[in-house]
Amino acid sequence: MLKIRFLPLAMSISLLACAPNSIAEPVKLSNSGICHDQGSNWYSRTKNFDAFGSMEQCVSNGGRPYSGYRPTGANINISEGYDRKLFPHWLDIDSDCQDTRAEVLIYQSLKKVSYSGNRACYVSIGHWYDPYTNTTFTDDDDLDIDHIVPLKWAYDHGADKWDTEKRASLANDFENLLAVSSSANRSKGAKGPTQWLPSNQSYRCEYIAKFTGIVHKYGLTFTSSEQHTLNKMSNACSV
Numbered sequence: 001m002l003k004i005r006f007l008p009l010a011m012s013i014s015l016l017a018c019a020p021n022s023i024a025e026p027v028k029l030s031n032s033g034i035c036h037d038q039g040s041n042w043y044s045r046t047k048n049f050d051a052f053g054s055m056e057q058c059v060s061n062g063g064r065p066y067s068g069y070r071p072t073g074a075n076i077n078i079s080e081g082y083d084r085k086l087f088p089h090w091l092d093i094d095s096d097c098q099d100t101r102a103e104v105l106i107y108q109s110l111k112k113v114s115y116s117g118n119r120a121c122y123v124s125i126g127h128w129y130d131p132y133t134n135t136t137f138t139d140d141d142d143l144d145i146d147h148i149v150p151l152k153w154a155y156d157h158g159a160d161k162w163d164t165e166k167r168a169s170l171a172n173d174f175e176n177l178l179a180v181s182s183s184a185n186r187s188k189g190a191k192g193p194t195q196w197l198p199s200n201q202s203y204r205c206e207y208i209a210k211f212t213g214i215v216h217k218y219g220l221t222f223t224s225s226e227q228h229t230l231n232k233m234s235n236a237c238s239v
Helices: 009-018 055-060 100-108 151-156 164-171 182-188 201-217 224-238
Strands: 027-030 034-036 049-052 114-116 122-130 135-139 143-147 177-181
Touching (some): 027 055, 100 177, 122 177, 135 177, 143 182, 151 164, 177 182, 201 224
Antiparallel strands (some): 027 034, 027 049, 114 122, 122 135, 143 177
């Protein structure tokens, strides 16, 4: 089924004013997470997609440009070099067969976990509270481990200049990891707090504080626009 995300009214009016005689074709975010504009060979063949007004909007919502895409003009700041493999993640740092994902599930479970198999390498059952949705879960298959500061967001805000060791540190830092519902994690994608906040409103201020703390811990930087918005959000939280 075709899914369309509508732009805010003010932005829609702005776009129409720039093109009075025609409406630009949308950038398509495919089910595989690839952003296609009309320069993509797959543009016309992509039938199931989320629509965005620009490549930059598509990428900021967790997509990645199609192979061969070359940013121009307003899209010049889109990062082409991000790859999740640049951030070594789910490492077994203490060589006990439990990788970072398993360690997080064990640490954050409110009850003793159960494992699949005899070696206790993989967690299967526990009791987890997801503050994003204010929901509890018992089956690890219903969970994703969210990077509070998404790896791609970090790459776009300074981590592109890091060495592999520092990237691995962020990717496996327990302070930056949270067991949450798969749907919440995928809704968030690579968005920062100015674009996405948990549906559980009572957790939003804590989420903003955690996100900001990790950004400062690793020396990442918000854009001036993001910082302006965050200042307003933080002030509202302190009232």
